[in-house]
Amino acid sequence: MNVKTEPLAINMGPLHPSTHGVFRMLAVxxxxxxxxxxxxxxxxxxxxxxxxxxxxxxxxxxLTDRLDYVSSMSNNLVYVLAVEKLAGIExxxxxxxxxxxxxxxxxxxxxxxxxxxxxxxxGTFFTPFMYMFREREKIIDLFEMVSGQRxxxxxxxxxxxxxxxxxxxxxxxxxxxxxxxxxxxEYEELLKENEIVLARSMxxxxxxxxxxxxxxxxxxxxxxxxxxWDIRKVDPYSLYQHFDFDIPTGITGDSYDRYRVRLEEIxxxxxxxxxxxxxxxxGEVKSKVPLNLRPPRGEAYSHxxxxxGELGCYVVSDGSTNxxxxxxxxxxxxxLTCLKDMVMGLKIADAIVTFGSIDICMAEVDR
Amino acid sequence: MTNPxxxxxxxxxxxxxxxxxxxxxxxxxxxxxxxxxLRVATYLCKDRGFNYLGDLTAIDYKDHFEILxxxxxxxxNQSLLIRVESTDREHxxxxxxxxxxxxxxxxxxxxxxxxxxxxxxxxPLRRIFLWEGFEGYPLRxxxxx
Numbered sequence: 001m002n003v004k005t006e007p008l009a010i011n012m013g014p015l016h017p018s019t020h021g022v023f024r025m026l027a028v029x030x031x032x033x034x035x036x037x038x039x040x041x042x043x044x045x046x047x048x049x050x051x052x053x054x055x056x057x058x059x060x061x062x063l064t065d066r067l068d069y070v071s072s073m074s075n076n077l078v079y080v081l082a083v084e085k086l087a088g089i090e091x092x093x094x095x096x097x098x099x100x101x102x103x104x105x106x107x108x109x110x111x112x113x114x115x116x117x118x119x120x121x122x123g124t125f126f127t128p129f130m131y132m133f134r135e136r137e138k139i140i141d142l143f144e145m146v147s148g149q150r151x152x153x154x155x156x157x158x159x160x161x162x163x164x165x166x167x168x169x170x171x172x173x174x175x176x177x178x179x180x181x182x183x184x185x186e187y188e189e190l191l192k193e194n195e196i197v198l199a200r201s202m203x204x205x206x207x208x209x210x211x212x213x214x215x216x217x218x219x220x221x222x223x224x225x226x227x228x229w230d231i232r233k234v235d236p237y238s239l240y241q242h243f244d245f246d247i248p249t250g251i252t253g254d255s256y257d258r259y260r261v262r263l264e265e266i267x268x269x270x271x272x273x274x275x276x277x278x279x280x281x282x283g284e285v286k287s288k289v290p291l292n293l294r295p296p297r298g299e300a301y302s303h304x305x306x307x308x309g310e311l312g313c314y315v316v317s318d319g320s321t322n323x324x325x326x327x328x329x330x331x332x333x334x335x336l337t338c339l340k341d342m343v344m345g346l347k348i349a350d351a352i353v354t355f356g357s358i359d360i361c362m363a364e365v366d367r
Numbered sequence: 368m369t370n371p372x373x374x375x376x377x378x379x380x381x382x383x384x385x386x387x388x389x390x391x392x393x394x395x396x397x398x399x400x401x402x403x404x405l406r407v408a409t410y411l412c413k414d415r416g417f418n419y420l421g422d423l424t425a426i427d428y429k430d431h432f433e434i435l436x437x438x439x440x441x442x443x444n445q446s447l448l449i450r451v452e453s454t455d456r457e458h459x460x461x462x463x464x465x466x467x468x469x470x471x472x473x474x475x476x477x478x479x480x481x482x483x484x485x486x487x488x489x490x491p492l493r494r495i496f497l498w499e500g501f502e503g504y505p506l507r508x509x510x511x512x
Contacts, residue, residue: 042496049481050505054512213441216420216470227441234444299394301437301448303421312422314435325506329422337472366496 021362052326065152068364087295095160110307121356160286205354219309225253255357396448420468463489
């Protein structure tokens with residue numbers, strides 16, 4: 001008897017894949033093998049770029065928090081850098097150092113979340129996730145100390161920061177720097193040679209170097225494919241040129257390599273924070289900037305190495321109090337371009353692992 | 368990241384494609400006529416090493432649309448800003464660069480969805496964030512909130 005088979009189109013989501021946000025994967029399956037896949041999104045679109053045109057420059061800072069809510073500090077940073085470039089605002093050295101500390105703490109918090117949820121997708125149900133959240137909690141506490149907020153910090157301002165660091169901040173950071181390497185070793189023990197992790201992620205979701213470059217991938221996705229490209233090195237901002245750190249890269253560009261790059265980046269971030277806290281200069285944390293800023297006509301583009309990749313911000317001014325155009329280059333969106341190429345021919349469960357290893361934030365994809 | 372002297376790139380483009388193919392913009396970057404852009408883009412990617420599309424976006428200047436391409440050479444660590452103008456208010460168009468830089472895929476769909484610029488020479492554009500049937504293009508200046 002001949003058994004007839006035909007491809008089956010299934011909708012995963014909106015929400016499931018494995019709940020990194022409101023996302024839909026339209027997959028065409030032949031048995032369990034993916035023969036076609038289309039990512040569908042937009043469920044979280046709030047029109048932030050349009051909203052920003054109706055607000056004053058300062059009012060846009062809290063909007064940027066809501067782009068990628070897992071790394072609000074990075075979003076604040078890229079926007080204030082763009083406006084500072086546009087209006088020619090100087091930033092005191094102390095504020096620049098604190099910005100670096102915040103950006104790197106944010107990277108650690110975001111990468112912990114990425115690795116934790118990715119391990120969940122692999123089937124190591126919630127154990128690594130809980131370990132990661134134990135440390136992420138400590139970083140969130142630090143952010144709460146400086147900004148009063150646990151998720152949407154709204155901490156940076158044009159020309160500096162909203163407040164100086166509280167007295168208890170630096171001792172708490174030093175304590176974190178002391179315990180964190182031990183915790184990282186613990187993760188390594190749990191995950192590095194874990195049977196489940198290796199079997200489920202090695203050789204899965206491979207993104208070849210050439211395709212990664214051609215498809216504008218950035219961040220750990222690009223570096224996982226072996227490209228040594230980090231905005232902090234190639235186009236330094238906020239005094240990153242004064243700090244010593246390495247750029248970890250992967251070899252094959254599979255899900256495992258992306259995980260390894262993220263874990264190594266946490267180590268490098270700790271190293272940067274260590275340097276930045278040790279020679280933290282004294283002085284002001286904010287230069288004088290008019291309350292209702294009117295940058296001269298013109299445009300500015302700034303880009304930073306956010307936890308998810310190259311985050312860019314493009315601001316056009318027509319000389320009035322609100323931006324004429326505000327655009328965000330969202331690494332989460334652009335890193336998804338190759339999702340289909342990465343999962344073709346794999347099993348449906350591997351698509352979830354690959355998707356998790358790209359590490360996206362739906363709020364940033366949709367804006 | 369350094370900028371190659373824009374004048375040098377302009378001279379090179381003019382040598383290959385003729386006088387009208389590139390012009391220095393008074394703000395920054397290089398202005399390329401929309402009908403020559405696809406050929407110039409291929410040249411910049413293949414022969415000048417700008418193999419990475421950093422960003423693609425568009426602005427509504429009321430009398431014309433401006434499409435910006437920020438292209439990067441990873442090898443030489445250089446970045447270049449290209450401006451392409453589309454003057455047709457009703458049906459603004461530009462060639463798609465997806466065959467040169469795959470990364471343009473979602474960026475072009477985003478510009479189409481929010482600004483209403485049609486990119487020719489690729490699979491038909493569909494809205495990416497808004498739903499099919501949504502009327503208007505929110506990032507245009509005549510779309511009020």
